[in-house]
Amino acid sequence: MQLDRVSKPGSKKSLEYLRYIVVFLCLLFFACDLITAQTVDAVYSKDTRADNKTKLYRNIQNNAIIKNLSLPLTDSSEENWMDAFWGMELIRYKNPWADSRIYTAFDSIEKRSISFKRALLELLFTNYSFEFTKQVTQIMYSAENDKIFAMCAEYLIKAKPELKSAVAAILIKKLALNKDGAILNQLDFRMNDVPGKNRLPDIKALLHHPFFKNATIVFSFQRSNRNYPGLVAVRDSVGDFVKDLYGNFFSVPQLARSITNLPGYLTNGNTPQGIYRMFGTDVSRSNFIGPTPNIQLTMPFETSLQHFMNDSSITDTIWTNDWYKKLLPESWKNYYPIFGSFYAGRAGRTEIISHGTTINPDYYSGQPYYPLTPSLGCLCTKEIWDEADGRRILSDQQKLVSALLKAGGANGYVIVIELNDEQRPVEINDLQALLSK
Numbered sequence: 150m151q152l153d154r155v156s157k158p159g160s161k162k163s164l165e166y167l168r169y170i171v172v173f174l175c176l177l178f179f180a181c182d183l184i185t186a187q188t189v190d191a192v193y194s195k196d197t198r199a200d201n202k203t204k205l206y207r208n209i210q211n212n213a214i215i216k217n218l219s220l221p222l223t224d225s226s227e228e229n230w231m232d233a234f235w236g237m238e239l240i241r242y243k244n245p246w247a248d249s250r251i252y253t254a255f256d257s258i259e260k261r262s263i264s265f266k267r268a269l270l271e272l273l274f275t276n277y278s279f280e281f282t283k284q285v286t287q288i289m290y291s292a293e294n295d296k297i298f299a300m301c302a303e304y305l306i307k308a309k310p311e312l313k314s315a316v317a318a319i320l321i322k323k324l325a326l327n328k329d330g331a332i333l334n335q336l337d338f339r340m341n342d343v344p345g346k347n348r349l350p351d352i353k354a355l356l357h358h359p360f361f362k363n364a365t366i367v368f369s370f371q372r373s374n375r376n377y378p379g380l381v382a383v384r385d386s387v388g389d390f391v392k393d394l395y396g397n398f399f400s401v402p403q404l405a406r407s408i409t410n411l412p413g414y415l416t417n418g419n420t421p422q423g424i425y426r427m428f429g430t431d432v433s434r435s436n437f438i439g440p441t442p443n444i445q446l447t448m449p450f451e452t453s454l455q456h457f458m459n460d461s462s463i464t465d466t467i468w469t470n471d472w473y474k475k476l477l478p479e480s481w482k483n484y485y486p487i488f489g490s491f492y493a494g495r496a497g498r499t500e501i502i503s504h505g506t507t508i509n510p511d512y513y514s515g516q517p518y519y520p521l522t523p524s525l526g527c528l529c530t531k532e533i534w535d536e537a538d539g540r541r542i543l544s545d546q547q548k549l550v551s552a553l554l555k556a557g558g559a560n561g562y563v564i565v566i567e568l569n570d571e572q573r574p575v576e577i578n579d580l581q582a583l584l585s586k
Contacts, residue, residue: 194439194541198536214242217236224262230265238271238275241512243277254269263296278308289302299335366561368381369381369403369420372570376410378402378403379575380575391555399552401530401545403549404521405528406518407524407526415498416497417525422490425448425562426447428446430443439506439507441550442546443503446501448499470491490565504529505546528565530546532544
């Protein structure tokens with residue numbers, strides 16, 4: 150018997166052992182109290198109750214869609230039609246009558262505003278992936294606006310790949326007139342990108358790159374097919390990835406897919422790859438985001454160089470990709486896809502954040518990302534709400550915010566990386582070796 154491990158009551162070893170037990174229990178109590186405060190406090194959203202979800206659906210269907218599309222399309226009713234388009238995207242609404250109204254929208258398309266054309270093309274991407282190639286081709290040939298042209302080009306190349314050469318011919322002419330156009334250059338990159346051309350650099354070099362002192366880093370690992378959820382992990386302010394009480398790396402699923410599934414350089418497209426400045430949290434007033442704290446992000450061009458680089462000594466006010474490169478390890482400086490957030494910001498994208506959701510996941514039943522819900526290009530985590538009283542039951546967003554607090558706070562960067570084109574969600578087993586030092 151190992152009798153030497155047992156100390157007599159009142160002995161020095163016994164008192165030390167007792168103190169150890171007391172300290173351990175205090176720490177355990179504190180940890181449990183902290184976890185409870187962060188995950189169990191009652192949080193409610195009345196919009197997630199079953200009766201309100203039903204009311205919302207009927208309101209979108211009857212008022213936002215049917216009522217607005219019933220109006221004659223004129224300059225003064227464009228906004229009504231655009232509201233209908235958004236409602237159709239949100240609840241994935243399609244029927245023969247609505248289809249016929251969309252056909253009507255093309256009858257006077259040459260008179261319509263750029264905003265209307267954009268909204269219509271977004272709807273086509275979302276609900277009508279292949280049905281309107283003839284009409285979109287006509288818009289493309291007459292498009293003077295770069296964003297309208299790019300949206301037409303992306304739609305046609307996806308719907309009818311044989312049109313790629315015709316699109317390329319027009320793009321060459323447009324680039325000759327505007328060689329620095331951010332949108333045109335991003336379209337050109339996508340059209341000429343081939344598998345293996347941009348080989349993913351050593352991921353560990355990026356995951357363990359220092360950035361600025363005490364920066365907290367959130368990595369969102371995604372597939373190139375954004376229909377499949379990604380996975381988010383958190384690196385703390387001393388450079389270690391956050392683990393749970395059992396020693397496992399913290400991670401939660403995260404969707405970087407927009408409802409339109411447009412490419413990331415276009416407004417309301419998927420979350421672009423690249424670096425985002427993270428600074429604090431906030432609570433949204435949007436009924437579709439809900440009351441769980443969101444993580445505030447800014448993109449290049451959306452904020453100053455001083456803030457983005459966390460360096461108040463910078464006097465330059467002009468964004469260039471050389472500034473962006475300074476954030477990257479050497480092996481990543483010429484990896485073009487990681488510049489997605491830079492060029493999206495240059496093209497005018499703003500207001501991408503990391504948030505939860507109160508959108509009814511049933512709208513997307515059967516989709517590969519279900520029960521996660523797509524957004525307008527933000528990073529979105531899963532939340533489940535009680536349909537009886539609207540109480541929050543599960544929140545991956547709250548888990549993420551709590552992990553950030555544990556890591557040192559929301560002051561640093563969020564980095565979105567596409568791993569590959571495997572047709573499945575990202576899982577923690579894909580990341581274990583990468584997260585370890």
